[in-house]
Amino acid sequence: MIWLKEINEDNFEECLQLHTSAIEAGLVDSVVLSLAEAWLLYDGARPFAIYEDSTMVGYVLMYIGNNNPQIINFLIDDRFQKRGYGTEAGKLCIDYLCTNYEAKRISLPVKPENRNAQ
Numbered sequence: 584m585i586w587l588k589e590i591n592e593d594n595f596e597e598c599l600q601l602h603t604s605a606i607e608a609g610l611v612d613s614v615v616l617s618l619a620e621a622w623l624l625y626d627g628a629r630p631f632a633i634y635e636d637s638t639m640v641g642y643v644l645m646y647i648g649n650n651n652p653q654i655i656n657f658l659i660d661d662r663f664q665k666r667g668y669g670t671e672a673g674k675l676c677i678d679y680l681c682t683n684y685e686a687k688r689i690s691l692p693v694k695p696e697n698r699n700a701q
Contacts, residue, residue, distance in 0.1 A: 585671040587631040587643070587679065590618065594639065598632050601642050601660045610697040617644045617656040624648065629679075633659070633672045640668050643676055652686040657700075 590598055598614055605611045612620070621628035627648025633641035641659040645652070654676050659669045680686040693700045 584636060585640075585668055585675060586634050587672070587675050588634060590621075590630040590632055590642075594632050597639050598642055601639065601658065603658045603661050603664075605658065605697070605699075610694055610700070611658050612656050614642050614658070617642065620644065620656075633668065635663070635666075635668055638663075641672060643672060645676060645680060647680070647684045651690060652680040652684055652688070653690040653692070654680075655692065657691075 588594065595618070598618075601614050603611065606613050618630060621630040621644055624646060627646050629645040629647060631643050631645070632639045633643060639660075640663040642656070643654060643658075644656040646655050654673075657669070657673070657676070659672070677686075677689060680689050
């Protein structure tokens with residue numbers, strides 16, 4: 584079962600170990616950079632680890648500021664790619680934003696060359 588857990592003192596170090604080749608390709612930001620962004624956007628940022636049962640498989644940063652809910656960084660670790668985790672986690676993110684922030688529209692910036700994300 585896929586689920587989201589807020590990044591906190593118990594899981595942030597494990598989260599920093601997540602990696603995807605999409606980082607080197609410039610398609611997504613590293614977790615380190617994304618957590619720094621979350622710190623800067625503290626009031627509006629919502630960073631989460633993505634779990635499959637008890638295993639951390641990815642990371643997502645959502646932003647809820649300025650009446651413009653967004654999924655601004657999303658990655659599944661290379662070790663867990665092609666298992667449907669991204670699709671399921673994406674649905675959880677949409678549900679989270681709609682349920683908790685009454686989102687009617689959600690932005691997800693994706694680079695045109697990032698075919699997998701599209």
